[in-house]
Amino acid sequence: MGAAGATAVAGCVSAPPAEEQAAKSTPQPPNMNESPVLDTQRIAGNPTAVPPPIDRDSPTTVSVEMTTHEQVAEVEPGVTYTYMSFDGRIPGPMIRARVGDHVEMTVTNDESNSMPHNIDLHAVRGPGGGAEASMVAPGETKTFTFKATYPGLFTYHCAVPNLDYHISSGMFGAILIEPEVGLPAVDHEFYLGQHELYTTGDAGEEGHHDFDFEAMKDEEPTYVLINGEKYAIGPNGHNEMQIETGESARVYYVSGGPNLSSSLHPIGSVWDEVHPQGGIGSDVHRNIQTTPVPRGRR
Amino acid sequence: MIATLHSPVPGLIKIVDHALTRVGRKGALAVIDVQGDPNPDVFDPGQESSSQAEGPAEFDGWFDNVDNYDGVADRTDEDEITVQVGSQANGGGFGFSPAAVAVSPGTTVTWEWTGEGGSHDVQADDGSFASEMVGDAGHTFKRAFDDTGTTKYYCMPHKTMGMKGAIVVK
Incomplete structure (x- = not known):
C-alpha cells in the first residue's frame, strides 16, 4: 500500500482558542487541576489476600473473573491520581492454580470506563498470553481458557497498545501455578506488588496528578510504590503483615514495572530461600540478602 | 545468555x-x-477468530472491526476537508468520520475533535505523523497530502475498539 503517500507539510496547527479549551484534558501540573471526588478510599491491595494453598491431587478447572476499573484514589494524603486496576486493587487479585489445571479467565471492562483493557498472563502458552482473546471495550466481557503447563509465580498485566501507561496506572498482578507436589507449608503468605507511576507533578505535590507520557519515555517516575500507595502497608498505613517470632512467612512479590526492576532486600533480615525470578523447579537459593525482581517477573 | x-x-x-x-x-x-x-x-481463545475479512481488500482488513466504515467517501473535488475525531461509533465517541475518505493530491485534511469519548490522538500507521493526545471539542490537527497512495491512521488509546481511519490520495 502507499505508505509513502503522506508527506508532512502543514504539521500541527491549532488556534489559541482551541489551546485554551484543550487545557481541560491535556496533561498539566497538579496545581492546575480541580480536585476530583475520590472513587475509592483504598486502592492498595491487602497483602494477606492470598488464595489458600492447593491440596488437590488431580487437575480441575479454575474459574477467575475480574473487572477492570478506572478510579480516582489517593497516592498519599492530598495527592490524587486516576488509577486503572483489576478489581479496584493494586496489585490485582492473586490467582492460584496447579500444573495441569485449566484456568477459565473472564475479563469484564466496567461500563463507566473510557478505555479498552485486556489481560496478558505470563503463565499462558498462547498468543499474547491471552491479550487478544480478552480485549474488551467498556461494557464488554470476554472469556478464554488456558492450561497451566509450568509452575512458578508469574506476572499478569493489561496489554493494550498503551500498555505501559495502563501498567503504570496499576494494571498488573500475579498468578501462582503450584507444582503438582505443592509448596512447603509456611505459617503466613503475603502478596505484594511494586510499580512506578509517572505524573506531571512531583512526589508529595498536593492536587490531582495527570499521567506524563514524556516522563515515562525518559523512565523518570514520580513515585515508586508497593501496593499502589505511598507507604500503604505497615504500621503507618494498613498494618496487615503481622507474624510471631519463629513463624515463617512466604512473600509473593510481583514487579509490574512498567520499566524499573527491583532489588528486593529485607532490612534487618535475610531471605532464607529464594526461587530465582519466581520459577519453580530449579534448586532454591539460600541465605540471599538482596534478590533481583525484574519488571514483568516475580 | x-x-x-x-x-x-x-x-x-x-x-x-x-x-x-x-x-x-x-x-x-x-x-x-x-x-x-x-x-x-x-489455549482456547474462547471465540471464533476475529480475522474474518469484511472490509475491502485494499485496506488489508484495516476496517474489519470498524463499525462506522461505510465505503470510501469521495471528496476529490475539494481543497480542504474535515474529519471528525470522536464521532459516535464503536460503542461510544470512538470513531473517525468519515472513516475512509478519498482526496486529490495537495488536499489539506483537518481533524477536528468533537470532545466525545475521552482523549484521542491521530497517528499514522506508518509513523509518518502523530498529533497530540487531547480530549476537548474544537481542537484541530492538520496535514497536507501531496502524493498519491493510502495512509492508514488510528487513535492510540482506542485503536483496538475500532477507532481507525484512512486517507486515500488519488
Whole structure:
C-alpha cells in the first residue's frame, strides 16, 4: 500500500482558542487541576489476600473473573491520581492454580470506563498470553481458557497498545501455578506488588496528578510504590503483615514495572530461600540478602 | 545468555525487554512466528477468530472491526476537508468520520475533535505523523497530502475498539 503517500507539510496547527479549551484534558501540573471526588478510599491491595494453598491431587478447572476499573484514589494524603486496576486493587487479585489445571479467565471492562483493557498472563502458552482473546471495550466481557503447563509465580498485566501507561496506572498482578507436589507449608503468605507511576507533578505535590507520557519515555517516575500507595502497608498505613517470632512467612512479590526492576532486600533480615525470578523447579537459593525482581517477573 | 523455548500452540511469540516503554516507544522487539494447528487444550481463545475479512481488500482488513466504515467517501473535488475525531461509533465517541475518505493530491485534511469519548490522538500507521493526545471539542490537527497512495491512521488509546481511519490520495 502507499505508505509513502503522506508527506508532512502543514504539521500541527491549532488556534489559541482551541489551546485554551484543550487545557481541560491535556496533561498539566497538579496545581492546575480541580480536585476530583475520590472513587475509592483504598486502592492498595491487602497483602494477606492470598488464595489458600492447593491440596488437590488431580487437575480441575479454575474459574477467575475480574473487572477492570478506572478510579480516582489517593497516592498519599492530598495527592490524587486516576488509577486503572483489576478489581479496584493494586496489585490485582492473586490467582492460584496447579500444573495441569485449566484456568477459565473472564475479563469484564466496567461500563463507566473510557478505555479498552485486556489481560496478558505470563503463565499462558498462547498468543499474547491471552491479550487478544480478552480485549474488551467498556461494557464488554470476554472469556478464554488456558492450561497451566509450568509452575512458578508469574506476572499478569493489561496489554493494550498503551500498555505501559495502563501498567503504570496499576494494571498488573500475579498468578501462582503450584507444582503438582505443592509448596512447603509456611505459617503466613503475603502478596505484594511494586510499580512506578509517572505524573506531571512531583512526589508529595498536593492536587490531582495527570499521567506524563514524556516522563515515562525518559523512565523518570514520580513515585515508586508497593501496593499502589505511598507507604500503604505497615504500621503507618494498613498494618496487615503481622507474624510471631519463629513463624515463617512466604512473600509473593510481583514487579509490574512498567520499566524499573527491583532489588528486593529485607532490612534487618535475610531471605532464607529464594526461587530465582519466581520459577519453580530449579534448586532454591539460600541465605540471599538482596534478590533481583525484574519488571514483568516475580 | 542462553535460553531455549518451544510452543505447543501456534501464533506470535514477541521477544521484548519487559521495561515496556522501551518496547512500545523505543523499538525493543523481535518476533518468533510459530506455525501449526490450533491446540485448544492448551489455549482456547474462547471465540471464533476475529480475522474474518469484511472490509475491502485494499485496506488489508484495516476496517474489519470498524463499525462506522461505510465505503470510501469521495471528496476529490475539494481543497480542504474535515474529519471528525470522536464521532459516535464503536460503542461510544470512538470513531473517525468519515472513516475512509478519498482526496486529490495537495488536499489539506483537518481533524477536528468533537470532545466525545475521552482523549484521542491521530497517528499514522506508518509513523509518518502523530498529533497530540487531547480530549476537548474544537481542537484541530492538520496535514497536507501531496502524493498519491493510502495512509492508514488510528487513535492510540482506542485503536483496538475500532477507532481507525484512512486517507486515500488519488
